[in-house]
Amino acid sequence: MTPGSTSAACAALLRRDLTLAWRRRGDIAMPVLYALIVATLFPFALGPEPTLLARIAGGVVFVTVLLAVLLSLDQLFRADIDDGSMEQLMLAPQPLALLVGMKILAHWITSSLPLIVVAPLLAGMLKLPAPATPVLVFALALATPLLSLLGAVLVALTAGSRRSGMLLALMLLPLCVPVVIFAAGAVAAAQEGLPWIAPIAWLGAGLAMAVVLAPLACAAALRIAMDT
Numbered sequence: 001m002t003p004g005s006t007s008a009a010c011a012a013l014l015r016r017d018l019t020l021a022w023r024r025r026g027d028i029a030m031p032v033l034y035a036l037i038v039a040t041l042f043p044f045a046l047g048p049e050p051t052l053l054a055r056i057a058g059g060v061v062f063v064t065v066l067l068a069v070l071l072s073l074d075q076l077f078r079a080d081i082d083d084g085s086m087e088q089l090m091l092a093p094q095p096l097a098l099l100v101g102m103k104i105l106a107h108w109i110t111s112s113l114p115l116i117v118v119a120p121l122l123a124g125m126l127k128l129p130a131p132a133t134p135v136l137v138f139a140l141a142l143a144t145p146l147l148s149l150l151g152a153v154l155v156a157l158t159a160g161s162r163r164s165g166m167l168l169a170l171m172l173l174p175l176c177v178p179v180v181i182f183a184a185g186a187v188a189a190a191q192e193g194l195p196w197i198a199p200i201a202w203l204g205a206g207l208a209m210a211v212v213l214a215p216l217a218c219a220a221a222l223r224i225a226m227d228t
Helices: 006-023 025-046 050-073 078-083 085-091 096-111 113-125 130-157 165-192 197-227
Strands: none
Touching: 006 025, 006 096, 025 050, 025 096, 025 113, 050 096, 050 113, 050 130, 050 165, 078 085, 085 096, 085 197, 096 113, 096 130, 096 197, 113 130, 130 165, 130 197, 165 197
């Protein structure tokens, strides 16, 4: 790996973003605390009946994770735009789409991966049957990067707006409906003892398409936003 190679630049950018995120460890903990609080409130609001909680557990976990990821999504490119780092990335000899992809990967590692780690705890709080928990984690491992990629495109489109939080939520939530339906459907099928591979396959197909197209769309949207 030569110092000026594309792979070296991508690795350096990923390491930089992870280091900056580690210095703000409190921001990493916020989505996890939010998810734990929301999951705790459902048994109090609906009652402790295990059958009822188990029936809604999959959907509740996925909606909670979606909203928790949304908390940190608005800051994906904000700091780089404010301090001028985004202009440097655009002037770099490496493809901007690859560099943006590394930033999305760093965001997923710091915001979504901790939620996947605590997902079994959330499932246990909502009385999800143990056989369905691995399916829940597997579905989250496919759904959360897909949500990050979709959200990154919208963040890039709204990068020129100073107060884009509400606009981002209004644009992203409708796009996330199919993701939540397929992911929760896989968990529900596992609970009923039915085949759950089909919705997982749809999530995988969507993720594969997003991995290819989303960084390209982000790069184009950021160039437009920075030129205006």
